[in-house]
Amino acid sequence: MKKSWWKTGPLSVLLATAVIAGCSSQTANQTTQPKTDEAGKTSNTLVVSSLIDPDTLDLHKTTWLGNENGLLYEPLLSRDTSGKIIPGLAEKYEISPDGKTWTFTIRKNIRFHTGNPVTAAAVKESFDRMLEISPVKGIVGPIEKVEATDEQTLKVHFSKPFSPFINVVISGMVSPVDTKAAKELGDGFGDKPSGTGPIQFEKRERGASLLFKKNPEYNWGPEYVANKGPLHIDNVLFRFLKDDDTRMMEFKKGTIHVLHDVPANSVAELQSLPGVDIQKTMDIGIKYIAFNNKHPLFSDVRLRKAVALSVDRDPLVQVALNGFGKPIYGPLAPTIFGYSEAIENKAKQMYTRNVAESKQLLADAGWTDTNNDGIVDKDGKPLSVEILVSQQPAFTRAAQILQSQLREAGIDLKITVQEMTTIKDRISKKSYDMALMYYGWYDADILFLIFEKSNAESRMHYTRPELDDLLNKGREASSEEERIRIYEQAQEILLNDSPWVPLWVNEVVTATRGIKGFGLNSYTQYFILNDVTLDK
Amino acid sequence: MRRYVVKRLISLLGTLLGVSVLIFLMVHLIPGDPATQILGQFATPEAISQMRTALGLDQPLWQQYVGFLGRLLTGDLGTSLFTGESVWEQIVTRFPITLQLAIFSVLIAAIFGILLGTIAAVKQNTLVDRFVVLLSLVGISAPGFWIALFLIWIFAYKLALFPISGYEGVHSLLLPAITLGMAEAGMIARMTRASMLEVIKQDYMRTAEAKGASLVSLIFSHGLPNAIIPVVTMIGLQFGSLMAGAVVVETVFSLQGIGSLAIEAISKRDMPTVQGMVFFMALIFALTNLIVDLIYSRIDPRIHFD
Amino acid sequence: MNNSRHMSYWSGIRKRLQRNKTAMAGAIILLVFTLGSLLAPVIAPHPVEQMNFDQRLAAPSSTHLLGTDDFGRDIFSRLLHGGRISLLMGLITVVLSTTIGVTLGIIAGYYRRLDLFIMQGMDILMSLPALLLAIAVIAVLGPGLANAMIAVVIAVIPSYVRVVRSAVLSIREKEYIEAVRALGIRDWQILLKHILPNIMSPIIVLSTIQFGVSILAAAALSFLGLGAQPPMPEWGAMVFVGKSFLSQAWWMSIFPGMAIMLVVLGFNLLGDGLRDALDPKTR
């Protein structure tokens, strides 16, 4: 789940292997943890292997939103499996002509897990709490105020038009939270959350597992599922298994029903197992090389382009991802609103690997191989740069391939594997050359979040006023066509300046076994559990 | 005896004070700003500076240390920056696993190590002896993470006898305990053998034999109690360091013990947790060593502390 | 005369070592690995970093003696080159920690006034589990081979200090040292000429054993991703990578792990043999 790009995987850690993995931390009473030895058959529990133990289940306090905490809450709007916007808790919505006021009509007869009714006033309270305490409130846009005009009508007023808001709503970031319960429980709300989702909280074993039970009141399932009522399964158990081998083995052994984000090199193996169902969806983000654009070397666009031109994306995808991905040359993934085929084609033309051109660019910048050691040099110094990589196997593999590719252009690449925390820290302090990074978000507004000047401070340190203008306009423009046009222009600038090197889009592979009716909404990246039944 | 314990406790306090300084400095030298880390990178600068104030990070270093020490003295190990759980709570949930793992592996290691070491000593210079000596060296030399891998592969996956990862009851701890126990068993076997060889030469062994004691009684009743004294010390020290976290093994087996908690906290830059955890480990380690010394005086009547 | 006595002392040890099967077995293992890694560029059948995407995860065969890894690199060649890293790392670590540890140990043992401070410092270091201490050091310094070595050095120094200090303490009070001191010879001369030679045996034995320990520790750090960085063919790192391919390519992790075990075993065997040869008590 890459719902919040700023937190995608930052908990990924020192050890890609298994740090947060594992099962229970309780010692004595294991009674509440359903027996999973026979894949939960006896207790009617769906067991999901999950990578990330969310920091908190309180939607307004979390910096990470995924199935693990997001399924507790039901969004106001959603998309169906073809990408069409469909009602969620809001029957319908309307945007005022000036684009500054969004009006939602809340469905009747909906209750939070506590039994508290969901009214327009309650949703307003939820918005207010979000705007007050959420560490990531910046992402919801310039909201001025929220008001409930009657039982069912909710109005969200913006100071400026903010088109990406539709995707904020769909992402679940502003789904209604039971603020009444939150007030009663105070800090304890995170341990006893209440929303309107199909599952409700049962038990948590930090670092090990999260157990949910079905919401018996639930009857507001989305249009595209057969079962709009309560789930068929009684419980959903997320087991936090960080280590790839561990989760693979657990799955193969049959102790897990749903293996999300299957390690690329294991997909073929799983496909050959009987009874295993594989689903693939394209990720809503890309992996890229981030340059330090303020670095003495990479402030020169020729060097950035030289690097970009020495990269061959096919082996990256084929070897590092075992083919489960797609090379990407332009800034946006095809799954993101704002993606343009024209841009992608142009980018492909500009940046398909060309070592000769790369060498030429280096030579133009004064870098040539004078001592015939295969590495270009200037003033007696070889061109040696460091790339920061987090310890995900696919990343470290990719880095090694990049290393050999850049070498052919005469660039010596040193790989440093560090924790994401440290990498981000070094990036924001500009003490880096290059880093292998990623983002994930539903809307082209991601470019604003990465490149707009205040954001660029903590990222690639690349600023272009024209780009800022375009990215601001993109937020305010109300028609989709207009927005697409604006983002095309913005992407053109990025292509020419090459402040980064987009590499690939992941194909997210989910393997299931011993269950039926499991789905994955590729537009929202949420699991569809409504129709899931366990095999007998 | 009491005076000895008091003396030891006082010197322990000195060490712990040093440890607290060391940990504090180290944790503060670790790159990465906890405030940004908590708030996520999308937080506004004001929010970050507010958070820094709230965390006391804007104070001079010595003041922060004094605060840390003061809280330690009142038994407050701090609170996680991320989960809001107190470090103590985290320890309470995680420590039992580590403790069980430590006990389990020390038991395995002690049983096998002492048995093999004794057999080797009794059969000195025979094939059995050479085999035990080599086996124990292999146990010491083989990397734990490597052994763990194959134990998992064979016993948990291929034969499906144990859970692959995580804690599902005491039997989940068998493979990790074996992994940990291998090296320890090797060390224990070597020490038992050496110690037993020394003991066998002693006059009192001949006395016992002259009394008509059987071989079994000679070894287990007369020899072992003497030979085991240095071994017990070693076992105790191992136990101490195990309780302080079998980092690699907990990681490989995805066990939620305090070793993996500490590493996790380091990687998340959860400074209070790191500080509290490491301090706790040092405390446990030191206390076990003290207890080992006291046990030592119980099993060797010649030793008296006053 | 003094010299010849020394000579016979050392040649006696050599003879004892040669007769010691354990030591010889260790020495042979180490010789094979040392030669293998020294000659790696010559005898490695494939260039160490050459990727060959057609040959990924190939099982051991006549072309690839120990198979290939996920990039189609030859495991055998990587193991040979990896030996250089492990052995060199062990060597540097041992030299550093011996130098620092012995110096501190001698000072602590000889100058009683400094003893308290040094030993208190060692107690502090030893009150943290060694691996955790190393991890913390790396957390501060950042991952990498050099930092991993520093971490290992810091973690093993206390054991040197302890051994050396107690050896010095027992020798310090011997009559001949008293006598030499009475002659007005300077401290550093006493330390260098009279004390150091007399504590060489435990230092040599400890260093041999620590060689293995350091290699093991460094491999563990690399396994945790804190030591050697890709694409270095460090053995611990190779086991870590191989771990993800256990079901598809067992050779990726089993052989590097075995290499670590054999080298460490070699040092332990040699250390055992040295202990027997150097320690007259066992004769």
Place this chain on the structure above:
Amino acid sequence: MKDSLLEVDDLRVQFRTENGVLPALQGISFQIKKGETVALVGESGCGKSVTSLAIMGLLASSSAQMKGNIRFRNKELGQLGPKEMREIRGKEIAMIFQEPMTSLNPVHAIGRQLEEVYRLHTDLPKKERQNKAIEMLKKVGVPRAEEIMREYPHQLSGGMKQRVMIAMAMACNPHLLIADEPTTALDVTIQAQILELMNDLKEKADTSLLLITHDLGVVAEMANRVLVMYYGEIVEEADVASLFSQPLHPYTAGLLRCIPDLDEAEKRRLDPIEGSVPLLGEVTQGCAFRFRCPLAEERCHLAKPPLSGKGTQAVRCWLYAKEEMAV
């Protein structure tokens, strides 16, 4: 012959070592009668202790080879299984060692060690065993016996420890007590007490005593008969009176000259035998004493002297062999 308790016949012991096979006992024969005290004397390294260990069956089978016969109460000890041998050890033949300081197990209380003898050799219940042990301690003159039962060896003096050792050895009223230098490690004042105690107990229980010592003063005090050993052989055997009045073997004569004058307060060696006992395996032919013998002749270098008898005395020396052959 009828009342002989122990008969040792042509006992040979060899040790296998790195440096080859070393002969420690080269065929010794002697008897001990019921109630008799036989002293085994000689310098250290002459095979006294090996003899005692051989009788006890305590030589390590891995390194020592034993030949010859040891008959004890008409049982051939060499033919007994380990279990039967264990039943004899400590019950019928008991032994006291030279070093009381290290001969008691430091980790067990005195009571436990003493009581163990009864546990091994009787069916008495625990309470009874303890009473017996206390009684035994009292018999050997240990004060505060009940308390001592709970104490550990390191809390006792050397003399006390040796008393405990004696108590342990005499616990089952053995037929034969072997005492290997029982007083050597003790103070002179204590020595006499311990010897007296042993004599006393032995008389009461009608136990035979094989007393191993290098101290001829002790021999004169305690023994009925004396065996003089040199380099793994018995070179002279005699009753105590004959031996002291008329030593035959030059070695015996040499030893006797070494006895300090008891009247003199100062203990000093008057006329020690020069040189020392050869190392095992060093002598391959001839008389082993010839290197130190003031009377050595050519034949002493060529062949080993045979055993010659002279009244109650027997001696292994060419000096007397001639006479014998002449007879």
